[in-house]
Amino acid sequence: MIKFIKCFWQIVSKPSVHLSLGLLSMGGFLAGVIFWGGFNTALEVTNTEEFCISCHAMSDNVYVELQETVHWKNHSGVRATCPDCHVPHNWTNKIARKMQASKEVWSAVFGNIDTREKFLAKRGELAQHEWDRFSANNSLECKNCHNYNSMDFSIMSERAQVQMKMAAERDQSCIDCHKGIAHNLPENMHSGEGTLAKLEEMATSGYDQGQSYYSVRQLPLFTDKTLATEAGQLNAATKVTILAVEDNAIQVEIDAWRKTKGFGRVMFEDFAMNINDGFLSKEVALSDDYMDKGESKIDELTGLPWQKVSVKLWMRNGSLTESRDTLWTFAKTTFDKSCSVCHTQPAENHFDTNTWPGMFNGMLSFVNLDGDTQALVLKYLQKHSSDFSDEAH
């Protein structure tokens, strides 16, 4: 073999004796065109969905999952194909991605993921590669079609408006929040990483009718068990009582107070305490179908009328926990660390319940907390404020 290489090298490295330089260059050029053409054709072939699903690992797993999602079937009839999301559109990144993809071909050939079980076992790792790639390019492939600037927030649900505006302000990477949008999530993994995943880990499963639980984070509320129409948002660490349990949905009751200036959309944990339990859509807040109304009284400290309500709505089956203790531990650790970067964090009982929102909001621009964590930390501070503390300070 070595002898052959040596011999070959001797031939190609010798100056040409019989052919002109022009002919040689021409030949090289033509060979280049043919190779390039072939390469590009091959590249284009590998960029088609047919190629992607020619392996069982893809066609039997992720491809069928995609068919259940909005990226496959929707009212406008636009469909995303595999390469739309998974192959970078500019040439350099595309080639880089192709080199990486050779590993997936290797896996296909050598059977690392040739059964559903093997694929599921490996899904976490594979998904992580894609998420890392999306993180690094700020979800460029999503943004080829979805543009923050072209979004009409006003036609979104109220909950989506809040989240999407925040994301748009930071030009946030889409996949930060939308993991699992086109394929199933890895097992044992909920809808996110980092804080969200940490919060989700605190959730228990299997809820008993008649029992009370607390939300681990902000969660969407729906009008009925089909979970089709959003009714508002449950805040983090909010108490709910289970009324009914279906497969995917649970009906919950939220005992709250609301101010009756405005539409009464915001639910508070207790009378005259601005501890947010979540908010309702205008339709739900104005309707009698979803709530029982209780006593009304005036808060003398603001002069505002308050009303007791018991709201019955549906939510996804999950993300609840039996006690707030673990949530509070997480919130306290976050507060102590984040709020001592510039100054000593004030004691929780230094302010009262209704003063904390003002103090907390005034400082938010100095800390790196996502929306769920902000909501949780604020609630922790309010629930441990001077109103709930006997300790002299």
Add this chain to the structure above:
Amino acid sequence: MSISRRSFLQGLLATSTAALVGPGLIQAAHAAAGDTAGQWKVSGSHWGAFRARVYAGKVQEIKAFEADKYPTDMLKGIKGIIYSPSRIRYPMVRYDWYLNREKSDTTQRGDNRFIRVTWDEAITLFHDELERMQTQYGPWAIHAGSTGWRSTGQVHSCGNHMARAIAMHGYTVNKVGDYSTGAGQTIMPYVLGTTEVYAQGTSWPLILKNSKTIVLWGTDLVKNLQVGWNCETHEAFEYLEQLKEKIARKEIRVISVDPVKSKTQNYLNSEQQYINPQTDVPFMLAIAHTLYKENLYDKKFIDTYALGFGDFVPYLLGATKDKVEKTPEWAEQICGIKADQIREFARMLVKERTQIMVGWSIQRQQHGEQPYWMAAVLATMLGQIGLPGGGISYAHHYSSVGVASTGAAGPGAFPRNPDKPDKRIHKNKDYKGYSSTIPVARWVDAILEPGKKIQANGATITLPDLKMMVFSGCNPWHHHQDRNNMKKAFHKLETVVTVDFTWTATCRFSDIVLPACTQWERNDLDLYGSYSGRGIIAMQKLVDPLFQSKTDFEIFTLLARKLGQEKDYTQGKNEMQWVKELYNGCVEANKASFPMPDFETFWKEGFVDFGKGKDWTRQAAFREDPEINSLGTPSGFIEIFSRKIDRYGYKECQGHPMWFEKAERSHGGPGSDKHPIWLQSCHPNKRLHSQMCDSEQFRATYAVKGREPIYLNPHDAKSRGIKDGDLVRVFNERGQLLAGAVVSDNFPSGVARIEEGAWYGPVDEKIGSLDTYGDPNTLTMDLATSELSQATSANTCQVQYEKFIGKVPAVTAFGGPKEIS
């Protein structure tokens, strides 16, 4: 031991010239122009980022960082901070304290006689005093609540180090609030739902595009935007430049409501609405009166977004206890603005889009809560809150507020809290009925009147019996009011420990002084742009710590070692590992939106740029949906009347904004017959508070006969026989100082300015002695704003001045201690 101050100073100068400033500077001076030998390094500061050429172990040259298009002149003072003759060289202990410890003659405090000790001895003394306090007294006896502008850098943030190490030993008394915005940050959460003073403001491009009128209410943007809490970017100056052009083209009107023609006014070539000092509230009330009477206010906005207007109007109309209608004619008598002019001003505000920008000066005076609250009421009546280029802001002069935020995460900091609170050596939390947290400006009261009960923000505070103070990177002998009162208080203290790199007046009045190094003698990193979050700047150590100084990290590691908890303190990581850890934490936090290079690349390049943020309008979300995006006030709405404050039953801060006469006021106000001149002590133009005053060459560019300038009205000066450049004695019942006269048309009759941060240099330690350099807080009053905030009232201060005749004392503020050997 017998050593005269003069011979000492001469000796110090001689040694410092030879040993310290000497070789480097002399070599540099002799070197040919364009000398480029050495290595360029990147660092940052409150004054901005820069590159420094380091050669032969000395900083030779400093030039502004290329991303900074509007660098401050103060970069010229940086080298002088490092090589200042005021640098603390060795651990020092006050001589009499060294001999007699807690039984020392405390009336000698301030005589500046110190003895040099080893680091080991100094740390032992520090530790033993903490130990003695905890065992002999308890947590109520130690105040370790440093406040103020630590040097920049997130690893070495000095307050964090002090707090962490001392908390590992035991509990102490802490503070709430600060000296800059004490009244503002307390009142505004009741009114607009956040502190406002530290909140991001509407982005400048939106203001430039939409505002037709900008009112600068007692704020001097061009002066104050030179410095920033983190490494300053000076990005706001680009917009000020555009504003200047728009004013010239008459597209925007800018009016400063100010007794003084500010640096901003002179730069922008904009208009001024003169007002008598401290009378903003009468002017504002009369504007409100006009808007109400002429039906010019936005009723719909008030109905939708505010509460309590109906409870406020009777006061405006004279239907409440005081029976005074707040007419322009009434206000004219107090604020010195003609009634018709007040009406014109009110009509102008509602005519088009108006952005009101309020500075911090008007809340640093007695009843400082009132003008802030009343300005918010005015803005509510205009109904433009939440519109781009409309509404009100309280921080556009601060740290480039108004430059859009990128949203990127900045680096965290060395942890301030102990990791294992259970390992705290003294677990005693018994404050014996004293309060564990006190309003920041009331610690001197605590020393003088322990056990006294005061009202503060709805709570009753019992002032603790403080025996020991610990300061780190904190200079209360600059920022607190009334030096002679402080001398009295310090006679009662047993022990004072100060950690600093430069011999401030606080060191002079301390017992144990530990030499830290400057921020340029250590490795660190910082956020570039406090509010814009423009990037991350590396702070590469320029030179090794001078003399025997150490980093704050090292100093408090030594203390932790004494506690047997060194590893718990450092987490087993050294300086560079901490820098790296904070950087990597930042990479992790930003990974979704702002990819960052690895640490090695960052450290070599010195900078990560996050680009520009998106324009943003303050309170737009609230305006759009006041229910979901409610304010942080008790009701969630703007509170023109606060039932909560009303319930506190305070005399000097009631249910709605009101006019209260001041303890002292110029232009016919109380005390003006005896001391006719109002002394304003605003933030300096050529320093950051008291930082950089020790920079000799730079100080020489603005000092007058070696003293701090006092800015005087030409007529006032002439009537006292004072010319520009004369030495002036400024005095009142509280104290006296020498300053150098700068006579300027910018200052109206009855007004003088000495910028705060001028170092205190008394002739001797005795109460009443003359301050030789010109610290305005020799003259200011230690008076709380009100029962609500208990904040500083530095701008409520009347003085008299005269030409100084007689033997001129030498300046004693600089150059370090008198060393006894």
